Amino acid sequence: MTVSKDVSGGVALWRRIADAIRLDIVGGKLASGDRLPTEALLAERFSANRHTVRRALAVLAEEGVVGAEQGRGTFVRSARRLSYPIGRRTRFREGLKGQAASLVSHSLSHRIENATAAVAAALGLKPGAKVVRTEGLSIADGRPISRSTTWLPYRLFPDFAERIARLQSTTAVFASYGIADYARASTRISARHADVEETKLLGLAPGAILLVSEAVDVDSEGIPISYALSRFPAERMELVV
Amino acid sequence: MTVSKDVSGGVALWRRIADAIRLDIVGGKLASGDRLPTEALLAERFSANRHTVRRALAVLAEEGVVGAEQGRGTFVRSARRLSYPIGRRTRFREGLKGQAASLVSHSLSHRIENATAAVAAALGLKPGAKVVRTEGLSIADGRPISRSTTWLPYRLFPDFAERIARLQSTTAVFASYGIADYARASTRISARHADVEETKLLGLAPGAILLVSEAVDVDSEGIPISYALSRFPAERMELVV
DNA sequence: TCGATTTGTCTAATAGACTAGACAATTAAT
DNA sequence: ATTAATTGTCTAGTCTATTAGACAAATCGA
Numbered sequence: 426m427t428v429s430k431d432v433s434g435g436v437a438l439w440r441r442i443a444d445a446i447r448l449d450i451v452g453g454k455l456a457s458g459d460r461l462p463t464e465a466l467l468a469e470r471f472s473a474n475r476h477t478v479r480r481a482l483a484v485l486a487e488e489g490v491v492g493a494e495q496g497r498g499t500f501v502r503s504a505r506r507l508s509y510p511i512g513r514r515t516r517f518r519e520g521l522k523g524q525a526a527s528l529v530s531h532s533l534s535h536r537i538e539n540a541t542a543a544v545a546a547a548l549g550l551k552p553g554a555k556v557v558r559t560e561g562l563s564i565a566d567g568r569p570i571s572r573s574t575t576w577l578p579y580r581l582f583p584d585f586a587e588r589i590a591r592l593q594s595t596t597a598v599f600a601s602y603g604i605a606d607y608a609r610a611s612t613r614i615s616a617r618h619a620d621v622e623e624t625k626l627l628g629l630a631p632g633a634i635l636l637v638s639e640a641v642d643v644d645s646e647g648i649p650i651s652y653a654l655s656r657f658p659a660e661r662m663e664l665v666v
Numbered sequence: 667m668t669v670s671k672d673v674s675g676g677v678a679l680w681r682r683i684a685d686a687i688r689l690d691i692v693g694g695k696l697a698s699g700d701r702l703p704t705e706a707l708l709a710e711r712f713s714a715n716r717h718t719v720r721r722a723l724a725v726l727a728e729e730g731v732v733g734a735e736q737g738r739g740t741f742v743r744s745a746r747r748l749s750y751p752i753g754r755r756t757r758f759r760e761g762l763k764g765q766a767a768s769l770v771s772h773s774l775s776h777r778i779e780n781a782t783a784a785v786a787a788a789l790g791l792k793p794g795a796k797v798v799r800t801e802g803l804s805i806a807d808g809r810p811i812s813r814s815t816t817w818l819p820y821r822l823f824p825d826f827a828e829r830i831a832r833l834q835s836t837t838a839v840f841a842s843y844g845i846a847d848y849a850r851a852s853t854r855i856s857a858r859h860a861d862v863e864e865t866k867l868l869g870l871a872p873g874a875i876l877l878v879s880e881a882v883d884v885d886s887e888g889i890p891i892s893y894a895l896s897r898f899p900a901e902r903m904e905l906v907v
Numbered sequence: 908t909c910g911a912t913t914t915g916t917c918t919a920a921t922a923g924a925c926t927a928g929a930c931a932a933t934t935a936a937t
Numbered sequence: 938a939t940t941a942a943t944t945g946t947c948t949a950g951t952c953t954a955t956t957a958g959a960c961a962a963a964t965c966g967a
Binding site: 914919930933 | 948
């Protein structure tokens with residue numbers, strides 16, 4: 426819970442204060458129901474004006490992370506970050522089971538396209554080969570937790586799009602194609618700011634941080650069956666290897 | 667290379683533009699030596715003023731990512747993000763071998779302290795147990811790539827600090843204690859903005875994004891030997907599982 | 908050499924970020 | 938009922954971010 430003023434680096438002070446407080450909450454230093462330090466104390470701690478702190482708190486209040494009560498103080502409302510386990514056997518829905526009461530996956534759109542160099546390399550295809558591309562959004566307990574783009578070889582899964590829209594689960598669709606088991610071949614993890622579309626779809630404040638995972642799944646014979654580019658809001662999710 | 671203006675979310679437009687361009691570079695869309703679009707084109711693409719784009723480019727120039735040449739254009743100078751492989755057998759120096767010509771690790775400070783609840787839980791100790799805490803900084807080819815804090819059971823490694831300062835490598839120090847082999851038990855990965863100290867030590871623009879990894883290593887019998895909290899600049903490193 | 912293209916520098920105006928101070932409204936303890 | 942502590946609201950001033958326009962300086966090809 427420390428932040429400096431001096432050189433802003435293009436990130437507003439109220440934003441950095443909000444991030445710092447949110448970090449203390451999702452990181453477990455402040456539990457649900459806890460009272461935050463008073464605005465005056467926070468202002469002192471961050472070497473900022475009380476109004477600046479109030480702006481940070483207003484943002485967190487809008488996110489539902491804290492709630493202010495006049496005369497009493499400001500309290501932590503929600504907390505907890507979801508953990509997505511990644512390993513050789515990685516299954517999105519299974520991995521989050523028990524952490525959220527509801528988990529809904531939406532299929533936003535899909536199309537057949539020619540593989541770019543990156544997609545072809547990931548799937549072991551020739552550049553330009555036909556691939557199915559689907560855009561998805563997953564929501565846990567009403568809060569969006571991932572925005573994903575998945576590419577699959579068209580030759581193997583010509584009507585993947587229709588099936589994913591019906592079955593909701595990637596694992597179930599693979600099973601419907603006769604793929605009983607599959608494994609994670611590689612996962613690359615990076616981080617960046619959310620862009621406009623992601624900001625909207627994931628319900629984030631502009632400039633929010635995303636964890637980005639690029640994953641290749643292979644069938645039991647080691648043949649690549651999907652390449653997924655998933656974006657997780659860093660404030661709601663963490664990845665566990 | 668798209669960014670919106672409207673609601674800033676507390677992140678300045680020049681900063682978002684710089685991030686977007688840097689992403690295209692470290693992500694491989696722009697190769698070393700490539701010429702960037704002209705300032706006028708970039709301004710149009712980002713719906714921003716040319717001066718705002720210039721500010722973004724100035725930041726990237728200071729980072730050494732691009733270089734402007736009057737009358738000619740602006741060119742990509744460096745590119746490439748380092749990949750740190752994470753698995754059951756994770757070794758920092760080995761993992762980066764071949765990706766950087768030089769890799770120097772500094773031991774910043776160390777002290778004996780009592781384990782907090784989180785540290786104790788990670789190391790399987792009782793809260794308050796004595797632990798060795800060391801602060802480190804790793805630099806590849808002159809660019810800082812990680813800032814780490816490591817906790818180890820004092821009982822097992824009473825003079826770890828002296829040895830790490832001498833041997834530079836964690837693996838070597840463990841070997842000096844008779845631990846021939848060790849394995850990664852778990853890695854938690856999250857992301858957040860850098861704080862002031864990190865910004866300074868890692869030579870980042872304030873507000874830069876960090877990949878944060880919390881790792882527990884265990885010896886061949888499964889006993890936890892170290893808990894490391896490492897922060898990697900997302901613009902210079904990616905984690906590969 | 909000339910003209911087009913591109914980066915570099917300067918001035919100026921507007922909107923947002925941050926600070927500062929004062930006071931109202933609500934709560935809880937005495 | 939009084940008082941202290943805390944959040945809510947208002948005004949105002951300073952500094953930064955962003956836009957806008959104009960022109961200089963360097964490069965490159967015709």
